[in-house]
């Protein structure tokens with residue numbers, strides 16, 4: 001991908017300004033054209049770009065350029081700070097229930113990486129001293145249950161399954177009872193996905209939510225799907241009022257602009273990132289790393 005980094009571009013734009021004390025409106029306007037382009041090129045949603053550019057402009061016009069920085073670097077610094085603040089500063093982790101088991105529902109489209117993530121998250125929580133149970137509620141996708149069992153076996157985690165003849169609501173409820181009597185303090189529920197958002201799927205997820213009252217509903221989003229991810233996130237959030245987002249496939253060559261937009265449109269924190277196919281390829285999400293990635 002021929003992508004000239006924003007830093008280089010802005011350096012160019014501001015070459016003639018080197019040494020000038022304050023950024024004036026005209027200079028900033030010129031720089032913002034580059035910022036806008038770079039963000040769009042990194043697949044940031046246009047609404048988000050608009051808001052970011054306006055925030056950055058507001059802060060940049062009239063700003064005294066820090067001595068250690070060139071005007072270009074100064075603008076980049078502001079863009080970076082605004083990106084980080086947009087994605088939520090700091091990192092947010094799982095909110096555990098005071099009365100175990102903590103119920104975590106993983107939702108998302110088919111292929112987003114839910115089943116893999118159920119394993120990864122289970123493994124991460126196990127390392128933190130928890131005793132997670134994985135629950136197989138995807139009764140539609142051929143081999144989904146088997147896949148979860150294979151993942152769990154590799155990680156030496158227990159799986160709760162009732163085959164594919166019971167409803168997801170019944171399986172979810174039974175998995176909670178099972179966890180209670182087997183001393184599992186976290187239940188990670190792997191739900192069904194579809195290729196596209198549809199009413200039936202949403203209703204099923206809403207039913208599971210009402211039945212078990214999860215502590216976390218985490219939307220698993222494939223970061224390679226670009227702007228589609230933004231629409232998917234908007235729909236899932238409006239129906240389910242999710243508590244957070246997990247981005248998968250960040251090991252791919254996406255710039256991550258869509259990811260950032262998902263945070264913006266849902267207002268929900270991005271909690272974890274999937275960074276590969278291996279079951280250890282999971283990280284807590286760091287907004288500052290993502291900002292650097294978006295800026296290139």
Ligand code: GDP
Nearest residue numbers: 110111112113114115116248249274275276277
């Ligand atoms: P589900 O349909 O949402 O349960 O998705 P799966 O967990 O079956 O994952 C779909 C595909 O994406 C599988 O081939 C996974 O190995 C792959 N996958 C999942 N997470 C990641 C990731 O973080 N990076 C990469 N490269 N592949 C992933």
